[in-house]
Amino acid sequence: MFETLPSPQMDGIIALMQAFAADPRAGKIDLGVGVYRDAQGRTPVMRAVKAAEARILEQQDSKGYLSLAGDATFLSAMETLLLGGAVPGTRVAAVGTPGGTSAVRQICDLIAKVRPGATVWVSAQTWPNHEPLIDAAGLKARPYRYLDRDAGALDRGGMFADLAHAQAGEVVLLHGCCHNPTGVDMSPQDWAEVAALLQRTGATPFVDMAYQGFGEGLDADAGGLRHLAARLPEVLIAASCSKNFGLYRDRVGIAMAVVPQAQRDAMAATLAGLNRQSFAFPPDHGGRVVSTILGDPLLRVQWVEELEEMRNRVQTNRRALANALRAATGSDRMGSVAAQQGMFSILPLTQAQVMRLRDDHAIYVLWDGRVNMAGLDPSRAGDVARAVAQVMRG
Numbered sequence: 154m155f156e157t158l159p160s161p162q163m164d165g166i167i168a169l170m171q172a173f174a175a176d177p178r179a180g181k182i183d184l185g186v187g188v189y190r191d192a193q194g195r196t197p198v199m200r201a202v203k204a205a206e207a208r209i210l211e212q213q214d215s216k217g218y219l220s221l222a223g224d225a226t227f228l229s230a231m232e233t234l235l236l237g238g239a240v241p242g243t244r245v246a247a248v249g250t251p252g253g254t255s256a257v258r259q260i261c262d263l264i265a266k267v268r269p270g271a272t273v274w275v276s277a278q279t280w281p282n283h284e285p286l287i288d289a290a291g292l293k294a295r296p297y298r299y300l301d302r303d304a305g306a307l308d309r310g311g312m313f314a315d316l317a318h319a320q321a322g323e324v325v326l327l328h329g330c331c332h333n334p335t336g337v338d339m340s341p342q343d344w345a346e347v348a349a350l351l352q353r354t355g356a357t358p359f360v361d362m363a364y365q366g367f368g369e370g371l372d373a374d375a376g377g378l379r380h381l382a383a384r385l386p387e388v389l390i391a392a393s394c395s396k397n398f399g400l401y402r403d404r405v406g407i408a409m410a411v412v413p414q415a416q417r418d419a420m421a422a423t424l425a426g427l428n429r430q431s432f433a434f435p436p437d438h439g440g441r442v443v444s445t446i447l448g449d450p451l452l453r454v455q456w457v458e459e460l461e462e463m464r465n466r467v468q469t470n471r472r473a474l475a476n477a478l479r480a481a482t483g484s485d486r487m488g489s490v491a492a493q494q495g496m497f498s499i500l501p502l503t504q505a506q507v508m509r510l511r512d513d514h515a516i517y518v519l520w521d522g523r524v525n526m527a528g529l530d531p532s533r534a535g536d537v538a539r540a541v542a543q544v545m546r547g
Contacts, residue, residue, distance in 0.1 A: 181515035201456035205445040221425040223249025227440035230447040239379035246421035249435035252404035253393025261290035305489025321355030329362035330374035331495020334523035344377035368494040403439030473531040477538035514540035
């Protein structure tokens with residue numbers, strides 16, 4: 154039956170992980186894999202998470218199924234965290250998912266259910282799994298310009314010129330904050346202009362919120378999403394708790410739709426039905442950790458403080474690398490790294506230069522030059538910058 158089954162091409166990030174693990178050199182540096190790391194190179198369990206898990210272990214008295222949508226307390230807590238009351242709850246339908254990846258896939262399947270083969274506009278630089286998920290749902294990905302590589306900033310003119318061609322029945326995928334992989338975020342004015350453009354064209358926004366709290370803070374990072382929700386009739390949302398709660402392996406996500414109140418019940422039933430067709434009931438443990446933290450004032454304060462520590466560490470690493478790059482290259486060409494947001498930035502490297510970083514200096518970054526700022530030890534920023542400068546000189 155499977156004699157002709159071809160071996161799929163290995164995911165680039167997984168291949169990078171394997172190559173790094175197999176590298177025997179001392180002092181190797183992993184700036185590729187997109188997880189948060191502390192100063193010791195670990196992805197820690199947050200103290201608020203440990204406290205919530207201890208409470209759950211003590212109090213939980215059943216492992217029975219919940220609803221197809223998942224725990225209602227989790228869904229409500231995430232609605233508040235993401236939307237902050239920008240729209241009434243009677244316009245919001247949501248389901249829990251196994252991580253943000255499943256949330257993106259569920260939204261893509263939802264789009265395909267009502268608009269088979271629809272076009273999804275995707276920023277030209279985006280999370281590597283966006284387009285495969287769009288394709289797997291039978292949809293068509295179409296790029297729009299986003300990054301001005303020379304300036305390390307948003308290509309506003311290119312983005313708005315491209316998105317002016319989006320039409321009703323099409324979808325525009327936007328990163329809620331901490332754009333992956335560029336670190337370049339839209340300003341509040343940019344979000345307002347996107348909302349106005351979508352009002353004119355009738356295209357539907359789809360916001361992927363994977364890093365809330367890693368940019369400027371929980372509410373500021375959700376400002377663009379809330380602006381869209383308050384002004385447009387329909388907004389699709391996929392969100393992850395992997396990063397801001399450190400729940401990577403517990404796979405905690407949510408797929409959400411903001412629709413007119415008259416369509417809310419049909420949307421809720423459709424999302425639940427999509428869950429049933431793919432994984433049935435979403436996992437509960439991680440979602441219960443999240444709802445326990447968000448529902449307890451003391452745990453929430455502790456979590457916010459820890460998240461701020463993580464955000465500050467990433468920003469410190471950014472500044473250290475930007476300063477080291479200035480010193481190593483004698484220019485401010487990559488100074489924009491310091492002003493970008495979240496865990497990632499793209500350095501202006503060719504694939505050949507990326508391979509030289511790996512082969513000659515044991516520094517691992519993604520093929521497009523994406524670096525994970527959380528993987529950097531500030532004491533090694535000079536080493537990284539000098540290696541970058543050397544490979545760029547040829």
